[in-house]
Amino acid sequence: MVPEGLDPWGTVKIKDYDRLVSVFGIQSFRPLKIELARRGLPLSLHMRRDLIFGHRDLDRVMAALERGEKVAVLTGFMPSGRFHFGHKLTVDQLIYYQQELGMKVFVALADAEAYAVRRIPRKKAVEIALNEYVASMIALGLDPEKTEFYFQTNRGTPYYRLMQLFSGKVTTSEFEAVYGDINPAKVVASLTQAADILHVQLDEYGGYKWVIVPVGADQDPHIRLTRDLADRLSGEVELNKPAATYHKLIRGLDGGKMSSSRPDFTLFLSDEPSLARRKLMAALTGGRATAEEQRRLGGVPEKCTVYDLYLFGLVKSDQELRKLYDDCRSGRMLCGQCKRIAWGLLEELLRDFQERLVQARELAWKVVDIPRF
Numbered sequence: 001m002v003p004e005g006l007d008p009w010g011t012v013k014i015k016d017y018d019r020l021v022s023v024f025g026i027q028s029f030r031p032l033k034i035e036l037a038r039r040g041l042p043l044s045l046h047m048r049r050d051l052i053f054g055h056r057d058l059d060r061v062m063a064a065l066e067r068g069e070k071v072a073v074l075t076g077f078m079p080s081g082r083f084h085f086g087h088k089l090t091v092d093q094l095i096y097y098q099q100e101l102g103m104k105v106f107v108a109l110a111d112a113e114a115y116a117v118r119r120i121p122r123k124k125a126v127e128i129a130l131n132e133y134v135a136s137m138i139a140l141g142l143d144p145e146k147t148e149f150y151f152q153t154n155r156g157t158p159y160y161r162l163m164q165l166f167s168g169k170v171t172t173s174e175f176e177a178v179y180g181d182i183n184p185a186k187v188v189a190s191l192t193q194a195a196d197i198l199h200v201q202l203d204e205y206g207g208y209k210w211v212i213v214p215v216g217a218d219q220d221p222h223i224r225l226t227r228d229l230a231d232r233l234s235g236e237v238e239l240n241k242p243a244a245t246y247h248k249l250i251r252g253l254d255g256g257k258m259s260s261s262r263p264d265f266t267l268f269l270s271d272e273p274s275l276a277r278r279k280l281m282a283a284l285t286g287g288r289a290t291a292e293e294q295r296r297l298g299g300v301p302e303k304c305t306v307y308d309l310y311l312f313g314l315v316k317s318d319q320e321l322r323k324l325y326d327d328c329r330s331g332r333m334l335c336g337q338c339k340r341i342a343w344g345l346l347e348e349l350l351r352d353f354q355e356r357l358v359q360a361r362e363l364a365w366k367v368v369d370i371p372r373f
């Protein structure tokens with residue numbers, strides 16, 4: 001039996017998510033989710049499981065979609081490090097919008113940002129962007145024929161014209177709010193990201209007036225700045241405010257941050273299966289000190305990084321997820337057994353993905369225009 005008030009969607013409790021909703025004016029996703037389901041729209045796994053916890057103006061864009069207007073979804077990745085399960089979360093959402101709702105997808109490869117903010121050499125950024133990010137997205141099932149991947153440093157004049165116009169409409173203290181302490185590199189990166197989000201509204205890029213930007217909550221300062229810039233350009237360039245959705249961030253296998261800079265606690269999709277297995281077996285769980293205690297009290301999936309993997313998509317069926325949750329809480333299932341189940345699923349995912357990755361890497365270099373220097 002599941003105790004009152006607990007549910008399999010309720011994990012990854014970070015108080016800050018509530019704070020973002022209450023303090024920064026992000027709208028809570030739950031009421032909209034109910035409304036969208038009522039209107040018969042298919043919900044993504046991340047929506048159903050409350051991994052999307054907030055949004056700005058998604059209701060307006062969905063209404064436009066229902067009126068038959070064209071809608072695009074756009075996000076961006078900084079080509080630094082390797083593609084891991086945190087990135088997969090965003091890509092799965094892009095695939096949902098592409099396959100289920102027929103939206104146009106744009107992906108910004110943020111090589112300008114990687115160069116300016118992370119000091120990644122230009123050539124290296126291009127290689128990482130294609131071999132790691134674009135290839136992984138294709139291997140996961142994003143259709144390269146219906147997706148426009150582009151390098152920031154390779155975009156055309158109208159995109160750069162927007163950046164120049166933005167520069168006259170923003171103050172130093174607004175940049176500080178986005179980046180803490182600022183320098184020219186961060187200012188440029190910030191304006192570049194605003195251009196990413198807004199330029200697809202221009203006729204030159206398809207005239208997509210309705211745009212959804214799925215991001216982690218850490219990107220909200222950029223979204224706020226971009227939405228303000230859209231307003232401030234009124235009279236010169238007519239731009240709609242973009243919509244955004246905010247997802248929770250998957251934790252690393254020790255309960256800390258999942259990040260390329262912490263490889264021991266981060267599952268990369270290109271990990272050698274034997275290595276991935278070792279990481280998984282060492283993962284922090286919500287298990288008790290002894291088997292006896294766990295049978296008596298049950299485990300705590302909310303604390304468990306293995307459960308996080310299930311929740312974030314390793315288990316696709318909501319029913320199966322619910323069963324794992326109940327079996328953990330009731331003490332029927334112990335962590336050793338549970339990790340074997342997780343490994344079975346993970347191994348299949350990795351093998352399938354890595355098989356596709358070989359071809360996807362070749363394709364990646366063909367479907368994206370490569371900056372000349």
Ligand code: TRP
Pocket residue numbers: 074075076077078108110113192193196197213215219
């Ligand atoms: N700044 C983002 C990151 O650090 C990457 C990014 C660049 C982006 N352009 C974007 C994200 C446009 C969303 C929309 O990951």
Ligand code: SF4
Pocket residue numbers: 285286287299300301304305306307328329333334335336338339
């Ligand atoms: Fe985590 Fe599974 Fe252990 Fe529950 S039984 S705490 S879900 S590893």
